Amino acid sequence: MKVESTRLLIVLVCLIIRITNTNGLSKRPQCHDFAGDRSNCQRFIRCFYNLRVVFTCASGTAYVPELQTCVAKELVTDLTISSNDTLDEDDDYPTIEADLDVLEAPMQKSLSSYVDISVTSRRFGCSSFCYNDGICVLVGQSITCRCQPGYIGVRCQVA
Numbered sequence: 001m002k003v004e005s006t007r008l009l010i011v012l013v014c015l016i017i018r019i020t021n022t023n024g025l026s027k028r029p030q031c032h033d034f035a036g037d038r039s040n041c042q043r044f045i046r047c048f049y050n051l052r053v054v055f056t057c058a059s060g061t062a063y064v065p066e067l068q069t070c071v072a073k074e075l076v077t078d079l080t081i082s083s084n085d086t087l088d089e090d091d092d093y094p095t096i097e098a099d100l101d102v103l104e105a106p107m108q109k110s111l112s113s114y115v116d117i118s119v120t121s122r123r124f125g126c127s128s129f130c131y132n133d134g135i136c137v138l139v140g141q142s143i144t145c146r147c148q149p150g151y152i153g154v155r156c157q158v159a
Helices: 002-026 111-115
Strands: 035-037 040-048 051-056 061-064 069-072 095-097 135-139 142-146
Touching: none
Parallel strands: 040 061, 051 095
Antiparallel strands: 035 040, 040 051, 061 069, 135 142
């Protein structure tokens, strides 16, 4: 009888812990995708697998939350961003900076010159998330780092 009551107590404790953890996760603020940065009208964030990536619009452009894109600054009448469309620095999502030139597109004068251009892919700033030249990898719904030889840890932080 004593063993059964001990098992029942352990099961109850496990259930309470699980319910408490589930409630904590459901209260986590949602990552605001396409949120603008009030301090810089050229910056906005995208959410990828519980990771916030801060992008900077190409030179001469500004981010317009209503359109969710970067537009030439002379076409934007109001560069202020409303508070419900802004980056929330208080949430606990990891944040990395995208490469500054990731949204820069080469300007072409003719279609023939466009055909000759080779497109190079750019990373979205994983180097700022992973330490010691680790490479970020999407695994399921999260981002992990593939570490260089001699480094370990979630972000390759341990030598």
